[in-house]
Amino acid sequence: MRIPCPLCGDRDHREFTYKGAAVALDRPGNSDWSDDWDSYIHLRDNPAGDTDEMWWHGAGCGGWLVVTRNTVTHEVKAARMAADVKGAGA
């Protein structure tokens, strides 16, 4: 797999560390434990197909990316800076 980092260009996936589904951008606002927190930390859609996930470009720019990737074919379709996605209200 190669991941098209918006800052560094097309790079081998070994340069990146996988974090998981991009739910990390939707941290619940309330700090008390609730089903929202269970959902945020534990529950996953876990789709067989296209999914948005977080990757960290540790051996490159150090940026956090939201990568759209197909979990069945491993095809990487897009990569955006997580800060931009978060800023757009995702």
Next chain:
Amino acid sequence: MRYSGWQVFKQGLTGNKGWSKAWRSPEPKPEYDIIIIGGGGHGLATAYYLAAKHGLTNVAVVEKGYLGGGNIGRNTTIVRANYFLPGNSEFYSHSLKLWEGLEAELNYNVMHSQRGIINLFHSDGQRDAAARRGNAMINQGDDAILLGRDEVRKMLPYLDHDNGRFPIFGGLYHPRGGTARHDAVAWGYARGADSRGVDLIQQCEVTGIDSENGKVTGVQTTRGPIRAKKVAMVAAGRSSQVAAMAGMRLPIESHVLQAFVTEGLKPVIDNVVTFGMGHFYISQSDKGGLVFGGDLDMYASYAARGNLPTAEHVMEAGMTLMPMLGKAKLLRSWGGIMDMSADGSPIIDKTHIDGLFVNCGWNYGGFKAVPASGYALAHLMANDVPHETAEAFRLDRFNTGHGIMDEEGRGAQHNLH
């Protein structure tokens, strides 16, 4: 037909024309008492124990592909009971005991071979951890022997004992651990369930789970609707997709775990050897192939194949541990789809829908768990209370925080196990 040495002899002399099919291929009936979604090891074992232990035979197993076509045919066949945490420990201990009686129980040769497992360690700290784990295993009633440097050298002379980075300090030896013939386990349970009246329905994909007023009423399939009083989702590898039909999100992320096999060689590796520091373990199949694997590719995947960086890492670890491995030719590699749960331990429980049960989250441990998993789920479905060995495998432990079983001590979050 009862299998025996005499049958092999008799059929051999008569052109092998007298063998009957091991199970029927029935059309689905309009209604069953119980439907099991998933004809893999766990589903077939559940059906078998429902029939054999609880007398419940109005049961169907519906499988979208063919019996045993999923992870039961894609693992590295290791059977062991060397878990540490209460909850896991008694469950896998029970499973190993069931394994030890399985061939007699099923009248089927699953080629269970208790050749022993040795977990290597490479430092004083790791030796302490191994001793502690061994004591936990002994307390559970299983077997563990702490081997020193010289004993490992004698048992496994082919390892690079004086490796500069990972010198071998010793190993934790689990003599009752070993391997089994993976497909045969599915086939043996299938034959046993079928002969007791369970319908095994292949090429029948579940497309919906029906419920009314919070109670399950049946499933929709590619071969029409089937009504049922109870339904179990036993589809590890596709658990999230099946559960989504019931409106559930599971605490699971699916990952690919690769495995490899070499060409057939003369007997050279007598036991199962694990090299945890390198993410590598190896055994030799009865056919002669060296079967080995490593760690996850570490990203979500349903591809049933991995990428080359992980393959390279596994080969490097293998060469570090046993340089002779470099002379073998790799025959093939493949990947299995792991239900990775948030704490690395499985789930066997009821759901928010009355009569709907879930069995999932087996991480890397699904194969050895097959007998006890089927046993426990059958017990839960028949008696409405969990079996004593599987009480800890609760679906709600993540939300409540009670009873998290983080065997590796890494934290109960995804992508850490």
